[in-house]
Amino acid sequence: MGEVLSQSEIDNLLAALSSGELDVDQMQDPSDKQVKDYDFKRPAKFSKEHLRTLEIIYEHYGRLISTNLPVYLRKNVQVSVASSETVTFSEFTNALSNPVILGIVDFNPLNGNAIIELSSNLGFAMIDRMLGGQGVPLEKSRDFSDIEMTILQKLMVICMQLMREPWRNVAEINPMMERIETNAQFAQVIAPSDMVAIISLSVKIGEAEGFMNICLPYFTLEDVMDKLNTKYWYSTMQKNDNENYEEHLEVLIKKIDVPVKAILGRSQVSVNDFLNLQVGDIIRLDSRVDSEMDVFVGNIQKFKALPGSSKDNYAVRITSVIREGE
Secondary structure: OOOOOOOHHHHHHHHHHHHHHHHOHHOOOOOOOOOOOOOOOOOOEEHHHHHHHHHHHHHHHHHHHHHHHHHHHOEEEEEEEEEEEEHHHHHHHHHOOOOOEEEEOOOOOOOOOOEEEEEEHHHHHHHHHHOOOOOOOOOOOOOHHHHHHHHHHHHHHHHOOOOOHHOOOOOOOOOEEEEEOHHHHHHHOOOOEEEEEEEEEEEEEOEEEEEEEEEEHHHHHHHEEEEEEEEHHHHHHHHHHOOOOOOHHHHHOOOOOOOEEEOOOOOOOOOHHHHOOOOOOOOOOOOOOOOOOOOOOOOEEEEEEEEEEEEOOOEEEEEEEEEOOO
């Protein structure tokens, strides 16, 4: 038990404090631990280390989107990680606009769901590009039509599938798109008070700019939280550096669709003749029936072929391959 002060000693101590002769900071024991306030309504389940690792994962994810989406949108796409934070799920949903694009993703084999939130102006810009426009977002937001939702779902599935590669160092995930909602009230995948990590990606499609937010509940990541640290991440990356990626790249390249066209022949007609063409008219080409045709892959001539048929379809039979430099 500490020493008990007399009333006179207490009076002298108070007088010294009032006059400034005694400083309170000098009286504190440096060995005393500082007490921090803890909000039980917002438990700190995600550390700064966890958030930093998630940022690294989605920096990789942003690079994949930047290289894959332009194939479909035919427009330059720039993606970068803007911020990361932890909030309650209710705070996340309350901040959403209406309408909003919410992709509910099953993070199989992890428990629960993740959410991909895409701002509506980016959604309308993507739809405009897919339908042949310039990619200009609407000035005034409105609800999405059924056709627009079908187009958005295709693009959201592409974005979702790109998550496999960045997460590979942490867990082999197989995400599946459960549904897409345009109202936050129908996207209650966890309790409102549960904590979630929000990774905000800044996305620029041509002149249209907006955010893509990835909502990751603690419940979903709980089983892999130990792996969400930079030490584990970099050690795993070093192990994978020695792998041979030639086969992997070859498989990816083989999945790319390229246009192939065979040129039967060429001819020149006047505009007047072209306007007066009728069914049954004959256009004379500069090649013979039994002569070889030029076959182009993209805009590059790669083969020589003879015309023919296969069942009820027109076909060509490759006769020679044109090598580079020939």
